[in-house]
Amino acid sequence: MITAKINVTLKSGILDAQGKTVQHALHNLGIEDVAEVRMGKLILLTFGDISTEEAMRLSEEACKKMLANPVIEDYEIELIHRESH
Amino acid sequence: MKFGVIVFPGANCDHDCYHALKHVHKQDVEFIWHKESSLKQFDVIVLPGGFSYGDYLRTGAIARFSPVMNAVCDFANHSGIVLGICNGFQILCESGLLPGALMRNNNLRFVCEFVNLRVENAESNFSNQCDRGEVLNIPVAHAEGLYYADASTLSELEADGQVLFRYCDASGDITAAANPNGSLKNIAGIMNKQGNVMGMMPHPDRSYESVLRSADGAKIFDSVINLLQ
Numbered sequence: 001m002i003t004a005k006i007n008v009t010l011k012s013g014i015l016d017a018q019g020k021t022v023q024h025a026l027h028n029l030g031i032e033d034v035a036e037v038r039m040g041k042l043i044l045l046t047f048g049d050i051s052t053e054e055a056m057r058l059s060e061e062a063c064k065k066m067l068a069n070p071v072i073e074d075y076e077i078e079l080i081h082r083e084s085h
Numbered sequence: 086m087k088f089g090v091i092v093f094p095g096a097n098c099d100h101d102c103y104h105a106l107k108h109v110h111k112q113d114v115e116f117i118w119h120k121e122s123s124l125k126q127f128d129v130i131v132l133p134g135g136f137s138y139g140d141y142l143r144t145g146a147i148a149r150f151s152p153v154m155n156a157v158c159d160f161a162n163h164s165g166i167v168l169g170i171c172n173g174f175q176i177l178c179e180s181g182l183l184p185g186a187l188m189r190n191n192n193l194r195f196v197c198e199f200v201n202l203r204v205e206n207a208e209s210n211f212s213n214q215c216d217r218g219e220v221l222n223i224p225v226a227h228a229e230g231l232y233y234a235d236a237s238t239l240s241e242l243e244a245d246g247q248v249l250f251r252y253c254d255a256s257g258d259i260t261a262a263a264n265p266n267g268s269l270k271n272i273a274g275i276m277n278k279q280g281n282v283m284g285m286m287p288h289p290d291r292s293y294e295s296v297l298r299s300a301d302g303a304k305i306f307d308s309v310i311n312l313l314q
Contacts, residue, residue: 010188014188014233015191015267017188017189017190017191017192017193017231017267018189018193021193066142066146066147066150067142069143069146069179069186071178071184071185071186071233071234071235072186072188072233
């Protein structure tokens with residue numbers, strides 16, 4: 001089985017208000033070396049019995065059409081192969 | 086003239102819009118379930134506020150794939166008048182009928198309060214009953230209302246008079262303090278280039294008669310009614 005691990009984050013340069021708030025909180029905790037925090041979403045798509053190429057193609061399609069908003073977000077896809085049980 | 090108010094699962098301002106149009110503005114109006122595929126008998130389509138599909142993924146991201154949205158896009162592309170309020174604005178941006186996107190408020194809070202809006206364009210289908218520079222008092226209620234668009238889109242919006250409303254203070258000045266969500270250029274409402282699709286975060290459907298503290302929202306509905314009469 002193939003699982004697509006999809007990370008969706010705000011494009012660089014777009015204010016990430018959540019990230020900023022978390023960064024301030026980390027600084028308050030004494031973890032002061034954090035220069036930037038960017039928040040995002042992790043989406044896992046598990047496919048049936050399909051090829052790696054097909055899994056990548058479908059993941060791309062899902063990101064382009066729905067999972068990410070190209071106006072404000074970037075995405076990264078990583079495919080993970082697992083033994084099916 | 087016939088108004089249609091789309092009912093998405095999770096919408097919660099559909100009845101406000103229906104009531105304002107039917108009982109206050111005395112218009113013919115019908116609810117449209119999101120599974121409908123034809124909008125042929127309507128003149129104006131309203132996408133109401135709420136939390137369609139629980140705001141899952143992104144606000145409006147799932148609703149834009151509702152069956153009715155194909156018909157809404159078709160309706161808009163044939164010059165039909167479409168008005169999106171709050172979540173309706175978010176859905177219109179997600180569907181590509183309006184440019185840009187609505188992001189999490191920069192203060193990370195759900196903002197629910199009356200705000201002042203300056204009318205930037207009083208000639209549009211949605212603001213012709215206002216005066217340019219007039220200040221409207223209309224409430225907002227949202228957590229994702231920060232209007233974002235890239236620099237070239239923003240300058241196009243400005244150049245073409247597509248920015249209809251901006252957050253301002255009581256005297257009409259555009260200030261950071263008057264901006265409830267961090268919207269770029271204090272933008273509260275825009276229309277498409279053709280001028281037939283409009284989205285705004287503030288709720289005219291919560292401010293259409295003085296018992297609601299402000300009747301300024303009625304001017305938005307009156308503008309559309311005036312246009313079609």
